[in-house]
Amino acid sequence: MATAFIDDDFVALRRMPEPRARRVLTLAFGDEVELLERRDGWTRLRAVNVFDGTAEGWVKGNPPLRESGVLKLSMVDVQQGDGLLLETPGGQIVLIDGGDNKLFARHLAERFRHRRSSAAQPLEVAAIIVTHGDADHFSGLDHIVASEALDGDDARKRLFLKPLRLFHNGLVKGPDRLSDEEIFGRTVVVGDQRYIVDLHDDPGSVAPEAMNGPFRRWMATLDHWRQRGPIACRRVAHGMDEAELFDFLAAEGIDVELFGPFDEAVPAPDARGLRFLHKPSPAAEIHLEQGDGGGALSASHTINGHSIAFRLSYGAVRINFTGDMNHESMALLRHRMAPAALEAEIVKVPHHGSHEFDLDALKAMRPVVGIISSGDEHAGKEYIHPRATLMAAIGMAVRGRTGLVFNTELAAFFAVRDLSFTCKDLAGFFSDHATRQFTGKQVADLISGKAHETGFPRPHFGFERTNFGIIHVRTDGERVLVFTHSGKDGLNEAYRFSVTRNAEGERSVRFARKVKTR
Template structure:
């Protein structure tokens, strides 16, 4: 039986033998490992490797591996690991879910927050591998599931986690026990009634007009108490999954808005803190309400940042822009580094936050920026300038024509570079850090599809588009995997004496 440790260097290569001849995989700072033996030259560890099966599926296997520092590094093997009790590394991974969002936050003491989950099985598959070995009797405790807003590409994939419990392949199963579910309070209604399209004003619950503006007053708290008839299909499926989870352990539901920081008391520990910055509510009849937003102007809006510019004013009532614009916005801080999560925030709502930032009500400035709305052109330069990130992550992917939005837009990528506080900002796109292998000519297995489509050129995914980050509050590591096991795109930052992040060498052994 080995001893549990955590990796103490940025990247640690794991070899099949102590001679460093066959690279199995690379582990990262803060990863937990089981060490079977520590010799003067190497760590002998248990390691999980990924083996591709016929047909393209990937399974995990446990084997023995060795972490062997080079002699020139003048490091002892014992210098590469730390006791789990002394682990101080926060891990935040942005998962490639194609056109959608999905991220996992893991605190040094093991607390887990899921932020969104895409609309397909990719997030569930990743989590099943990350938290393998769960059963109905021993589910994985998830401290919080935070759904930034009720668009299916942000939460329908969470239902796939529940559905995985009945899969025949145990390696794809994931049993969880969520303790909390946080959201923005807006539940989407069915889009048709009596075979007719429902007006946008009636799609998000009860509303009221005040001084010429429309406000959503029917904000929900406990999703299990919302009638099925008042939910569209993705919400009904999500409610059904939550009802099953609620039987395992009573779920604490909460609608979040600006200032609800105490909701994260379970996570915050002084050095690590989560602040809720949005949505920003209004008050109608003494109760919180969210303003109905409109359609943005069409076309590129370059060089029009004035709040008074009529070309930037939205028009009408748009349910989609309203639910996006009132995404839960939160800032995760740890020591001198911060992450800003924004859901599908848009131009109009971003301006609300930028104004609050300028007034000093909130502080948007963050080092790592989860870019809103998959890199849409519907953004505010003033907002990006307030964030002034050093690293930005865009979660996007074009899996079919129906989901093609040309994300990220060229104007957005350019603005991220322009408004960064460093001369060489990092911009990651989950779709672009995935890798594919050319498989040659392929014929569909379905005779009908083969007749329709014919032979085409096929590719298989060789590496998923994960963007992984690690920080202990004074150092930050950001890296991605390549299909070539020897390659990583990795960057590190350390705080200088004044608390400013500066590039630092990546420590790889």
């Protein structure tokens, strides 16, 4: 059976056993398939990388197929946090952050269920890039290890990984009891600037008592994975040798340019340090201001601002990854790099759409597509992301007359489920009344609220998230397809455009009139 990849925007795969069956699975540009047969104006395919790899069906006509894969980027809805998955044309997997709950782990388990990972044959991950040491960017990776113990109906959520590399910014957060100036370890002052000099290649080299709780749990996850083989841990910063660090990507024609963090030479005891950043100005138009705002030193703004930021290039298409960069670090980036060096067709918008951005840096990036990871989880994690000023700024920064802004929160879909109870509450009530006899009508009256019963759980008006707000970007280096899913099968918000370069390296972008669905 010949293996190939979908070369149309979308293809409707009508499921077995009959060609004209109503059950339809939508395949997208770059999805891997096996060509089984062609008969009577139909083509039978097996979707290799969908669910458990057994999805077969028929496509009307002769769908265009390609021999090579495409670059795939998925921004997963992890609520508050970042979790991105990069798959190279050759099938290498790179994880960029992982949120702080189980959503990223669950998506990966479903996405790679066809690979049937196990402790004996774990799924190989070329690299994990933790952009910075805030829990909403890495604690979700712990849930991948926890999934290994799932059984019964939950066994399909298992995922066994074997990471080969870990890239991070070198900062390890200490216990919360420490002051902002102490939380990253040793610092030195040069002139009026304070620098952090405790920068680590292997965060596991830090004593557990010098870490906060999320870091200790993250180190336990790394120790677990290390039992399957060595993990090359590296602190990365602007100016380091990208060709050596990312040689595994260069072999597929994928280039990486490090934007940040910017480390600097400082006096003894160490050669390099990261400057402490500051609390920003409270101004509504902070994005228009210059400088650091003159605020006090801030640990949270320091670790955010020193996110690993980089530009990934494949053919004529460039993608900027910005972590949680903020106003001060974006201004630093703009001052140290030429505007042309920041330009990209797709920009991962920094810090979930926070208001603390630098407008001129965003304008230098000149995105065609901005993608934002944000979502509500609970009131304790509500930061009003994305901010209205940021959304307007992307509109001002986009290249040409057409720009796209996708947000994971807006791409999610909820279905009304009427009055609902938790199984635990119902089980508790009927367990407490195990000796009583309930008629069917009595149970119905209790559930509907028509009958009052002390201790019966109060119903809540229920919703179910039937579609998570995943944003997909796929490209062969010239053609780009960007899409999300919806609550209706086969309905996507999708756009396709092409990127071409002239002899001087200048890019031009042309949108397709419409996407194609076969």
